[in-house]
Amino acid sequence: MSKTQIALLRGINVGKAKRISMGDLRSLVERLGYGNVRTLLNSGNVIFESPKDGPQVSGAKIEKAIVARLGISSNVIVLTAAELNSIIAGNPLLKVATNPSLFLVAVLADPRDRITIQPLASQDWSPGALGIGKRVAYLWCPDGSLKSPLADALNRLLADRVTARNWATMLKLQTIANG
Numbered sequence: 309m310s311k312t313q314i315a316l317l318r319g320i321n322v323g324k325a326k327r328i329s330m331g332d333l334r335s336l337v338e339r340l341g342y343g344n345v346r347t348l349l350n351s352g353n354v355i356f357e358s359p360k361d362g363p364q365v366s367g368a369k370i371e372k373a374i375v376a377r378l379g380i381s382s383n384v385i386v387l388t389a390a391e392l393n394s395i396i397a398g399n400p401l402l403k404v405a406t407n408p409s410l411f412l413v414a415v416l417a418d419p420r421d422r423i424t425i426q427p428l429a430s431q432d433w434s435p436g437a438l439g440i441g442k443r444v445a446y447l448w449c450p451d452g453s454l455k456s457p458l459a460d461a462l463n464r465l466l467a468d469r470v471t472a473r474n475w476a477t478m479l480k481l482q483t484i485a486n487g
Contacts, residue, residue, distance in 0.1 A: 312389040312485045313342075313363055315370055316415055317352025317382045318471040326380050328352065336373050342366070348480055352382065353473070355484045363388055383468050385417050389485040391443065396482050399475075400439035405448040408476035412447040414462055417469040419443045424465055433458040447472070 320326050330347040333354060337345045342356040358366050363386035371384045395413060405411035416422065422440060429440055436458045439446035449456035453472070462470065
């Protein structure tokens with residue numbers, strides 16, 4: 309039985325660096341043997357079926373193939389559809405974060421990095437807010453992520469071990485992943 313997975317590529321098609329067409333990305337993932345490959349937006353979100361590989365194996369394969377075939381380095385974090393559903397259901401900031409475009413979900417490459425970001429939870433990020441989940445940080449950035457001291461602090465702590473998507477994108481990924 310196939311398992312739906314969602315690959316989140318870090319830093320793809322942001323500015324002029326690391327440009328990948330979504331058609332090329334779909335083809336690359338299909339050539340790795342994954343099925344029902346779909347992309348969302350132009351920022352490196354791939355939904356696919358993996359009959360045998362778990363998320364870590366899928367992520368490593370996709371990362372290596374991007375470098376080998378496209379000459380671009382990008383960290384790839386892969387979630388299962390069940391993990392994505394849990395992330396959506398576990399949102400502690402639903403009542404605070406009123407604009408889905410300004411509400412980020414930062415997915416940790418390694419769930420153990422939750423310990424690294426835990427000290428951020430004791431700080432006051434007003435008017436923003438932080439929630440920490442099992443494998444994510446929920447960031448309310450009412451002034452936008454580029455002006456957010458919270459987003460900046462998280463990126464300084466984790467660098468390339470995290471990738472973020474706004475709430476609207478996470479909900480769209482969930483809809484596609486759940487069919």
